Amino acid sequence: MTGRDPRAGDAIRKRAPHVLAVYEETRDTVLEAGIVERELKELCARHLAGQDPEPRSERERAAVAWVDAIAWRAEDADDALWERLHREFTEAELVELGYCIALMLGQQHWLATHGIVELP
Numbered sequence: 682m683t684g685r686d687p688r689a690g691d692a693i694r695k696r697a698p699h700v701l702a703v704y705e706e707t708r709d710t711v712l713e714a715g716i717v718e719r720e721l722k723e724l725c726a727r728h729l730a731g732q733d734p735e736p737r738s739e740r741e742r743a744a745v746a747w748v749d750a751i752a753w754r755a756e757d758a759d760d761a762l763w764e765r766l767h768r769e770f771t772e773a774e775l776v777e778l779g780y781c782i783a784l785m786l787g788q789q790h791w792l793a794t795h796g797i798v799e800l801p
Contacts, residue, residue: 729801
C-alpha cells in the first residue's frame with residue numbers, strides 16, 4: 682500500500698515466523714484485497730502517514746473523517762459521523778475499513794519504534 686511500505690517490517694517479523702505468516706495473510710486478504718477498494722485503503726494510509734491526500738468523492742471524504750476519528754479524535758465518532766459513514770459504506774465495509782485503519786496505524790507506530798519510519 683502507498684503511504685508506508687507494507688513490507689517494511691518483514692525483516693523484524695521474520696524473527697517470529699508465525700507473526701510474519703499471519704501478517705502476510707492479513708496483508709494479502711484484507712489490506713490489498715477485500716471488499717473495500719484498495720485505492721480507498723491507500724488514501725487512508727497516505728492520510729495516516731501525514732501525506733494529506735486530497736479526497737475527491739464524498740466516500741473518500743467520509744473515509745478520511747473516519748481515519749481522523751479512529752487515529753486522533755475518537756470523540757468525532759458521533760451520530761453525525763456514523764450517519765455519514767452509513768450513507769457511503771455497508772456494515773461489512775465499515776468493519777473492514779476500520780480494521781485496516783487500526784492495523785495501519787498500529788503498524789506505523791510499531792515501525793517507528795524500530796526506527797524504520799518517522800511518524801508525521
